[in-house]
Amino acid sequence: METYYDPRDLGSFAEIGKDAPELAGKFFDYYNEVFAEGELTEREKALIALAVAHTVQCPYCIDAYTRACLEKGSHLGEMTEALHVVTAIRGGASLVHGVQMRKIAEKLSL
Amino acid sequence: MDESKQRRGEPFGERLARHGLALTRERTTALQVNVGLACDLSCGHCHLEAGPARGEMMSRAVMAEVIGCARRFRFDSIDLTGGAPELVPDLPYLVRGLAPETRRLIVRTNLVSLEGERGEELLQLYRELKVVLVASLPAGNQAQTEAQRGAGVWQKSIRALQRLNELGYGLPGSPLELDLVSNPSGAFLPAPQLQAQEKFQRDLARKHGVSFHNLYTFANVPLGRFRRFLERSGNLDDYLEKLTAGFNPCAVAGLMCRSQLSVDWCGRLYDCDFHLAQGLFLGGAARFIADLDELPAPGTPIAAADHCYACTVGSGFT
Numbered sequence: 001m002e003t004y005y006d007p008r009d010l011g012s013f014a015e016i017g018k019d020a021p022e023l024a025g026k027f028f029d030y031y032n033e034v035f036a037e038g039e040l041t042e043r044e045k046a047l048i049a050l051a052v053a054h055t056v057q058c059p060y061c062i063d064a065y066t067r068a069c070l071e072k073g074s075h076l077g078e079m080t081e082a083l084h085v086v087t088a089i090r091g092g093a094s095l096v097h098g099v100q101m102r103k104i105a106e107k108l109s110l
Numbered sequence: 111m112d113e114s115k116q117r118r119g120e121p122f123g124e125r126l127a128r129h130g131l132a133l134t135r136e137r138t139t140a141l142q143v144n145v146g147l148a149c150d151l152s153c154g155h156c157h158l159e160a161g162p163a164r165g166e167m168m169s170r171a172v173m174a175e176v177i178g179c180a181r182r183f184r185f186d187s188i189d190l191t192g193g194a195p196e197l198v199p200d201l202p203y204l205v206r207g208l209a210p211e212t213r214r215l216i217v218r219t220n221l222v223s224l225e226g227e228r229g230e231e232l233l234q235l236y237r238e239l240k241v242v243l244v245a246s247l248p249a250g251n252q253a254q255t256e257a258q259r260g261a262g263v264w265q266k267s268i269r270a271l272q273r274l275n276e277l278g279y280g281l282p283g284s285p286l287e288l289d290l291v292s293n294p295s296g297a298f299l300p301a302p303q304l305q306a307q308e309k310f311q312r313d314l315a316r317k318h319g320v321s322f323h324n325l326y327t328f329a330n331v332p333l334g335r336f337r338r339f340l341e342r343s344g345n346l347d348d349y350l351e352k353l354t355a356g357f358n359p360c361a362v363a364g365l366m367c368r369s370q371l372s373v374d375w376c377g378r379l380y381d382c383d384f385h386l387a388q389g390l391f392l393g394g395a396a397r398f399i400a401d402l403d404e405l406p407a408p409g410t411p412i413a414a415a416d417h418c419y420a421c422t423v424g425s426g427f428t
């Protein structure tokens with residue numbers, strides 16, 4: 001069955017540079033530098049990327065950073081906890097807007 | 111198409127030649143002794159398919175030949191592996207015979223086999239002779255460890271590590287060396303060694319009060335039971351591609367086969383334990399350790415096989 005998402009497309013990511021090589025070059029240089037060891041370790045950065053990949057729901061990123069996390073020495077317990085962190089933030093971001101709802105409702109109500 | 115895709119399936123020997131490299135021996139300074147395939151575990155990554163049903167074991171007669179060889183050539187290090195060496199009845203004879211013949215006698219252990227009375231006797235022997243212990247532990251957590259090594263292994267492994275620490279093994283500054291080996295628990299590559307070591311040390315100390323000296327991380331070799339897992343799970347092609355794409359020419363200089371001889375439970379010689387698993391004899395034909403009157407000269411070729419890619423991925427085997 002044909003689908004919009006094909007896992008093999010991830011390996012062709014670099015082809016995105018074909019018609020705009022300078023911009024792609026800048027992006028990939030930046031990207032690689034972001035994920036290099038800095039104040040945070042490569043393992044920690046991969047865990048953050050994995051969690052964010054779930055909030056942006058990018059299947060390519062979920063695939064790539066699941067592998068990256070395992071190969072940088074994280075285990076499933078840590079990876080799952082990282083997902084709960086973004087899930088809590090994502091859920092919390094919705095819930096905290098309830099304050100607005102309450103204020104508006106209070107203003108409108110007798 | 112990028113180069114790695116074009117080169118998919120390129121034989122290891124051709125890849126070496128393209129980089130102007132050859133797989134040849136240097137001075138042989140190490141002996142690895144595989145004492146047999148009997149094991150109380152059936153780990154999913156085992157290239158030898160060791161397990162409880164395997165009966166291959168080194169006899170005392172072959173052990174005497176190994177000790178004789180060690181006396182003739184004075185290897186810098188001798189490394190006993192299996193299977194689970196603890197299950198071989200005459201292991202204490204071999205250990206006592208080899209200890210005076212080398213500066214560094216290493217025994218590999220799956221930790222679980224150190225349980226019970228027999229394990230305790232062996233531990234006392236190891237401590238007396240200052241044997242270096244290299245223990246397998248794929249991960250610092252229960253789920254991944256047991257995924258590779260079987261249910262119940264985690265608690266037993268932690269208990270064995272705690273006992274080793276009680277005996278003085280693995281403590282900071284202790285001459286009783288305890289190292290860990292981690293193979294990934296699946297079709298992915300190992301974490302860089304130093305980073306993984308820091309994390310294992312932190313996790314095992316924090317959660318279990320366990321300490322050890324060094325951690326070695328090795329890629330799984332696509333042979334035996336691990337290859338069958340790769341086939342069954344649909345990971346074989348991707349994994350082989352990952353190994354070939356990650357070929358690091360700089361790792362070739364440090365490959366263990368360049369300075370090591372490997373001998374099996376029958377006394378037959380190989381370049382390494384992976385070639386042993388494949389029946390690729392040293393020099394192309396079965397030769398026995400008892401007949402070895404000189405070590406292979408530097409420059410002697412080593413048979414290149416496609417499983418060698420597992421040794422040259424990333425920083426390679428050390």
Ligand code: SF4
Pocket residue numbers: 365366367368381382383384385412413414415417418419421
């Ligand atoms: S499998 Fe590894 S250790 Fe064995 S001969 Fe090949 S490169 Fe050397």
